[in-house]
Amino acid sequence: MASIKQFQITFDCAEPERVARFWCEVLGYVVPPPPEGFATWDDFDRALPPERQGSAFACIDPSGVGPRLFFQRVPEGKVVKNRLHLDVRVGTGLVGEERLAALEAECARLVALGAVRMRLLLADGVNESCLGMQDIEGNEFCLD
Numbered sequence: 001m002a003s004i005k006q007f008q009i010t011f012d013c014a015e016p017e018r019v020a021r022f023w024c025e026v027l028g029y030v031v032p033p034p035p036e037g038f039a040t041w042d043d044f045d046r047a048l049p050p051e052r053q054g055s056a057f058a059c060i061d062p063s064g065v066g067p068r069l070f071f072q073r074v075p076e077g078k079v080v081k082n083r084l085h086l087d088v089r090v091g092t093g094l095v096g097e098e099r100l101a102a103l104e105a106e107c108a109r110l111v112a113l114g115a116v117r118m119r120l121l122l123a124d125g126v127n128e129s130c131l132g133m134q135d136i137e138g139n140e141f142c143l144d
Helices: 016-027 041-046 098-114
Strands: 008-013 054-059 068-073 085-090 116-121 130-132 140-143
Touching: 016 068, 016 130, 016 140, 098 116, 098 130, 098 140
Parallel strands: 008 068, 085 140
Antiparallel strands: 054 068, 116 130, 130 140
């Protein structure tokens, strides 16, 4: 059996392009070039049937290492806690006050982009400190 080497993470959301651009800022991702034959993504979008316009957007890791993120419009809003979330690794290798300072600095940057700070979980002897947050549509993620 062949092993899977690539995967993408898909977000259900109300405004795919807006949420994708938020995550580009969070992760340093970029919007890929539009499909062949289209000068811009807006040109591509206008070529779709009206009901599909604005229904999806994607972003990629410019280094090619991280997974592609895909954002698809769904009619319903988020109701309950995510069963899966992203850990944005900003404090790797840091402990104590140095780790907390890194988490708080990144939290402030992301709040300015529209993220919401939820709760700080302090180190407990087993796990290091992390910060629970929500993106601009309420999807949970952690600054770790």
